Amino acid sequence: MKENKKILVCGGTGCLSAKGAEIVKNLRDSIREHSLENEVEVIQTGCFGFCEKGPIVKIMPENTFYIEVKPEDAERIIVEDIISEKRIIELLYIDPKNGERVFEGENMEFYKKQVRIALKNCGTIDPESIEQYMAAEGYAALKKILTTMTPENVVKIIKDSGLRGRGGGGYSTGLKWEFASKNISDQKYIVCNADEGDPGAFMDRSILEGDPHSVIEGMIIAGYAIGATEGLVYIRAEYPLAIERLRKAIETARKNKILGENVFGTDFKFDIEIKYGAGAFVCGEETALIHSMEGGRGEPTTKPPYPAESGYWGKPTIVNNVETLANIAQIILKGVDWFRSIGTKNSPGTKVFALAGKINNVGLVEVPMGTTLREVIFEIGGGIKNNKKFKAVQTGGPSGGCLTEKDLDTPIDFDTLLAKGSMMGSGGMIVMDEDDCMVAVSKFYLEFTVDESCGKCAPCRIGNTRLWEILDRITKGEGKEEDIALLKELSQTIKTTSLCGLGQTSPNPVLSTINQFLDEYLEHIHEKKCRAGQCQALRKYLINDKCVGCTACARVCPVACIEGKVKERHVIDQTRCIKCGACYNACKFNAIDVA
Amino acid sequence: MACDNKLKKEMFEELKKYIDEIGEKNGALISVLHKGQEIFGYLPQEIQEFIAKEMNIPIAKVYGVVSFYHFFSMTPKGKHPISVCMGTACYVRGAEKVLNSVKNYLGIDVGETTEDGLFSIDALRCVGACGLAPVVLIGKDVYGKEQVKDMKKILEKYRKESVG
Ligand SMILES: Cc1cc2nc3c(=O)[nH]c(=O)nc-3n(C[C@H](O)[C@H](O)[C@H](O)COP(=O)(O)O)c2cc1C
Ligand code: SF4
Ligand code: SF4
Ligand code: FES
Ligand code: FES
Numbered sequence: 057m058k059e060n061k062k063i064l065v066c067g068g069t070g071c072l073s074a075k076g077a078e079i080v081k082n083l084r085d086s087i088r089e090h091s092l093e094n095e096v097e098v099i100q101t102g103c104f105g106f107c108e109k110g111p112i113v114k115i116m117p118e119n120t121f122y123i124e125v126k127p128e129d130a131e132r133i134i135v136e137d138i139i140s141e142k143r144i145i146e147l148l149y150i151d152p153k154n155g156e157r158v159f160e161g162e163n164m165e166f167y168k169k170q171v172r173i174a175l176k177n178c179g180t181i182d183p184e185s186i187e188q189y190m191a192a193e194g195y196a197a198l199k200k201i202l203t204t205m206t207p208e209n210v211v212k213i214i215k216d217s218g219l220r221g222r223g224g225g226g227y228s229t230g231l232k233w234e235f236a237s238k239n240i241s242d243q244k245y246i247v248c249n250a251d252e253g254d255p256g257a258f259m260d261r262s263i264l265e266g267d268p269h270s271v272i273e274g275m276i277i278a279g280y281a282i283g284a285t286e287g288l289v290y291i292r293a294e295y296p297l298a299i300e301r302l303r304k305a306i307e308t309a310r311k312n313k314i315l316g317e318n319v320f321g322t323d324f325k326f327d328i329e330i331k332y333g334a335g336a337f338v339c340g341e342e343t344a345l346i347h348s349m350e351g352g353r354g355e356p357t358t359k360p361p362y363p364a365e366s367g368y369w370g371k372p373t374i375v376n377n378v379e380t381l382a383n384i385a386q387i388i389l390k391g392v393d394w395f396r397s398i399g400t401k402n403s404p405g406t407k408v409f410a411l412a413g414k415i416n417n418v419g420l421v422e423v424p425m426g427t428t429l430r431e432v433i434f435e436i437g438g439g440i441k442n443n444k445k446f447k448a449v450q451t452g453g454p455s456g457g458c459l460t461e462k463d464l465d466t467p468i469d470f471d472t473l474l475a476k477g478s479m480m481g482s483g484g485m486i487v488m489d490e491d492d493c494m495v496a497v498s499k500f501y502l503e504f505t506v507d508e509s510c511g512k513c514a515p516c517r518i519g520n521t522r523l524w525e526i527l528d529r530i531t532k533g534e535g536k537e538e539d540i541a542l543l544k545e546l547s548q549t550i551k552t553t554s555l556c557g558l559g560q561t562s563p564n565p566v567l568s569t570i571n572q573f574l575d576e577y578l579e580h581i582h583e584k585k586c587r588a589g590q591c592q593a594l595r596k597y598l599i600n601d602k603c604v605g606c607t608a609c610a611r612v613c614p615v616a617c618i619e620g621k622v623k624e625r626h627v628i629d630q631t632r633c634i635k636c637g638a639c640y641n642a643c644k645f646n647a648i649d650v651a
Numbered sequence: 652m653a654c655d656n657k658l659k660k661e662m663f664e665e666l667k668k669y670i671d672e673i674g675e676k677n678g679a680l681i682s683v684l685h686k687g688q689e690i691f692g693y694l695p696q697e698i699q700e701f702i703a704k705e706m707n708i709p710i711a712k713v714y715g716v717v718s719f720y721h722f723f724s725m726t727p728k729g730k731h732p733i734s735v736c737m738g739t740a741c742y743v744r745g746a747e748k749v750l751n752s753v754k755n756y757l758g759i760d761v762g763e764t765t766e767d768g769l770f771s772i773d774a775l776r777c778v779g780a781c782g783l784a785p786v787v788l789i790g791k792d793v794y795g796k797e798q799v800k801d802m803k804k805i806l807e808k809y810r811k812e813s814v815g
Contacts, residue, residue: 069779073786073793107782255776256739262779293685293722294775332685334720335775351680352712353719369678412740412781419782450739486739500742504776510719 061096061138062116066179068103068262069297071110075127076100079111082130096138099188102266104179106166108418109149114161114179121161122147152416152438165435166417171398173406174222174382175422178266183301186308189269195314197385198273201280202322210281210388211237217387217395218404223249223340223377224455224481224557226403226470232374236364237282239372244284246275247368247375249345250291250298253337254453255504257484259408260378262420264291264298267382268305272328274381276319277388279326282374287328290345292335303330337454337508341556342367342375344510355510356556377482379408399425403469407480413449413487414441423468430464433487444489448572452481454501454508455561457568458494477568479561493590494573495580499527501565509558516559519550523566532593535581543570589650595635596651599626603647609639662690663701670705680706680716684723693724721775729764729771731809734788738777746785750774752802753787769813770806 065071065080083098104112109123113133120143122133129147136142148157149164161167172178181188189195201210215230236244248271252260264271275287291299306328309315317325331349338344339354346368348354367373383405387395396404403425409432412418416438423432429449433439440446448458451468457478459466466472470480488497502524511517523546526539547563554560570577579585586594599609599618603625610618610626617633620626628639640648669686673679683706687698694717703710717723735741735750750772754760757770764771778786783795787802794805 070782073778073780073783073795107780110782253776255737256781258777258779258781295779332681334681334685334722336720337776348681349678351678351682351716353715410740410781412784413743418740418784453739484739486743488743492743497743500739 063096063098063133063138064101064114064116064179065098066102066104066110066112067100067183068107068110068179068265069258070103070107071112072297074111076111078127079113079125079130082127083113083133086131086134090134090139092134092138096134099182101181102178102183103262103420104161105170105175105420105422106161106164106417107420108416113147119160119162121149121159121164123149165438166419166421169427169431169436170422171406171424172422173386173398174263174270174379174408175266175420176386177270178262178420181267183266183268184304184308186269186305186312186314189267193389194269194385195273195320197388198276198314199320201277201388202320202324207237207281207283210277213388213392214281214384216392218402219380219383219387219395220403220470221377222379222383222407222483223375224452224479226480229376229380232364232376233278233281235362236284236372236374239365241372243286243369243371244282245368245371245373246278246282246284246287247342247345247349247363247373248275248287248289248378248381249340249342249375250289250295250378251333251337251340251345252292252295252378252482253340253508254482254484255337256412256453256486257410257482259410259420259483261295261298263378263382263408264295265301268298268302269309270382270385271302271378272305272309272315274376274384275328276315276326277384278374278376278381280324282372284372284374285325285327287326288331288349288368289328290331290333290339290349292333294335299330299332306330336510337504338510338556338558341558344556345375346373353510355512356558358555379483400467400469402471407468407483409483409485411437411485411487413485414444414489414492415439415487416441425469426467428465428467429459432468432485433464437487440487440489444491446487447490447492448488448494450478450486450488450497450565451484452479452561452564453484454504455479455557455564456481457564458488458497458572460572477564477571479564491588491590493531493586493588494569494576495527495531495586496588496590498565498569499524499531502527502562505558505562509562510556513553513555513559515550515553516555516562519546520559520562522546523550523563527566530577530580531586531591533580533584533591535577537581539581540570540574540577592635592637595637596630597628597633597635597637597640598649598651599628600647600649601625602645604645606645608642608644609648612638612642614638666690666698666701667705670702676706680708680713681720684713684717688723693727695725695727726762726771727764727768728773730769730813731789732771732773733806734773734775734778736776736778736784736786736788737774738781738784740777740781741785744784749785749787749799749802753806756803756806769810 111125113122113125211233219229220226339348341356344354344356363373399405406422408422448460505520509516605623617629699713703713761774786795787799
């Protein structure tokens with residue numbers, strides 16, 4: 057056995073949910089049993105990205121990548137892999153293309169096209185160890201700027217790098233910093249926006265869980281650049297693991313004199329405080345976020361004044377997204393040219409996506425801007441689950457829209473997505489297949505918006521509720537031809553008259569699905585049909601010839617509309633059926649079809 | 652009941668101590684509410700009044716903030732709080748069906764608690780374990796994928812454990 061092996065175990069939320077902590081414990085127990093404490097180290101890292109196949113365990117330096125590891129595999133990993141140096145074949149990933157086992161992550165389709173900047177340390181270091189962060193060049197950028205650069209230099213580098221905010225809007229980070237740096241004030245603030253309200257996104261929390269120091273470093277650098285001495289992280293209370301890791305990271309940074317009075321022994325001072333959100337999507341909007349941090353209701357206010365001018369307690373405040381901040385140190389260390397060599401001309405660098413939905417490889421992926429949707433969905437994502445047909449991909453969450461087959465070769469960046477009627481947003485990417493009803497999906501997003509609207513403006517509060525009601529009618533087969541025009545008109549009004557980004561973008565899922573899937577809307581309205589079989593009220597339950605006449609369905613039907621003799625094929629009276637699906641669930645013979 | 656009251660008194664004292672120790676009260680309301688919910692499990696009128704008095708702010712402001720945020724709850728949670736993820740990833744992988752089966756089995760709606768105080772249902776958005784979608788949390792336990800197809804079985808297990 058070679059000495060100094062490291063066993064990396066994923067400590068991301070996904071893997072931890074699947075008994076990750078037990079795996080770590082069993083590995084450590086087994087190491088002790090075999091007296092290998094001095095040769096083998098177990099490190100719990102952040103998310104490796106390939107959450108679909110979690111829990112993941114990696115053996116270093118060989119780089120062996122084990123998937124779907126169970127707590128009872130721990131003993132084998134120590135005995136067979138570590139001691140006998142034999143790879144455990146059953147725990148290796150199988151390449152679905154050729155059926156062969158893959159030993160290293162780098163050789164999986166999932167990782168081949170990825171370039172990691174923001175996720176550089178996620179899955180490679182222990183997020184709770186500042187030493188490991190520093191061994192991976194951590195805090196080198198901070199030291200470099202504090203000892204060799206003026207704040208103006210730093211602002212210029214970030215501006216020249218072309219970095220655009222990863223929180224959704226894609227505004228130039230450097231310009232925003234420049235603006236704030238020029239405002240004169242006795243106090244300025246750097247706020248890290250870790251609210252992440254998008255209901256299918258988990259990249260910001262993964263970065264905080266997997267590499268909190270990179271965000272802290274980005275915040276300190278931003279503080280130096282604009283002349284702020286205080287940083288605040290606004291994070292939702294529903295993210296306990298991210299909060300815990302962040303809290304520990306802040307404490308260790310303080311102990312190591314990286315936060316506090318004399319950062320790195322210079323006369324620059326900076327400290328960070330954590331502020332808890334309480335689960336309101338609108339609090340991700342920067343003015344609302346500031347009001348929430350001040351202890352009030354998270355209601356947005358008009359801009360200008362922008363926070364960079366008058367923010368937290370009226371002082372100049374920079375609000376930056378987690379992923380944006382995680383990019384900063386790398387840009388300082390590797391330079392503007394390096395950063396601009398990745399991505400597209402107007403959107404340099406990479407973007408992290410939370411890839412989810414009807415896709416084979418659910419996970420966290422970071423790709424250069426300009427990668428096409430096809431590459432992300434079919435190469436990295438491994439295509440659609442259960443060999444179904446790809447239907448649409450929703451980007452930008454509730455503010456975004458759907459893209460379809462014809463958009464698959466679009467290189468993804470801020471501008472191309474906007475041009476196609478969607479948005480980059482925070483980076484949630486939800487893949488849908490033929491079984492998803494697009495009317496129901498747009499109703500789902502509207503339901504979210506209606507729930508989350510702060511209620512301050514009538515178009516957002518009332519308009520979105522009306523939109524939802526119309527969509528609800530259509531999914532129940534009660535839609536009218538005029539509804540389409542009404543949906544469009546109402547959407548336009550809401551977009552143009554709402555105060556904040558929530559209302560201004562909330563009709564996007566409706567507009568984009570009408571644009572791309574008008575025939576489906578019309579089918580619901582005219583034929584009372586939902587081709588995906590998702591809209592319950594339009595469903596039809598039919599008994600086929602597999603029926604053995606067991607009477608189970610007739611007995612559970614709450615309106616007694618199923619008839620038939622014992623051992624004879626049963627029939628459902630369609631006029632009385634309330635589409636509750638009770639019969640479908642009761643039948644053990646697959647004799648009931650849903651149409 | 653006497654013992655209950657004593658416990659409650661200690662809880663109020665703990666909350667008061669927390670409030671007293673805050674240096675800058677301006678802007679601390681949300682932190683205080685988090686603490687209050689952590690101690691009591693929920694934030695009924697009585698506790699909101701207490702906080703308003705201790706922090707010297709109008710009760711209307713306290714209520715305004717409590718009612719604005721989803722995380723704050725004015726009804727007690729069950730012994731086993733159930734949270735069904737209704738994030739987009741879970742939704743497209745069938746979360747609605749799972750939620751319905753939980754509602755049907757327990758006979759309560761989202762935001763309600765069963766009469767025996769055993770279960771309560773909440774819907775939340777993205778637990779961050781989308782790889783396991785659809786995801787259900789029961790207390791700190793996470794269930795996903797194949798497991799949640801049969802929520803009845805899972806819930807019966809909790810019920811049995813609690814009853815005996
Ligand atoms: C309704 C709404 C929700 C938002 N939610 C978030 C969020 O959860 N996280 C985030 O970083 N930005 C969010 N934003 C964008 C922020 O307002 C802000 O633009 C961003 O944090 C700026 O950081 P960046 O320049 O680094 O992207 C949201 C905006 C709106 C309108
Ligand atoms: S647009 Fe909606 S969320 Fe935004 S301020 Fe108006 S009511 Fe509130
Ligand atoms: S439950 Fe299935 S097999 Fe039995 S009578 Fe009904 S349709 Fe036929
Ligand atoms: S949580 Fe383990 S790979 Fe993502
Ligand atoms: S959407 Fe349910 S865990 Fe992400």
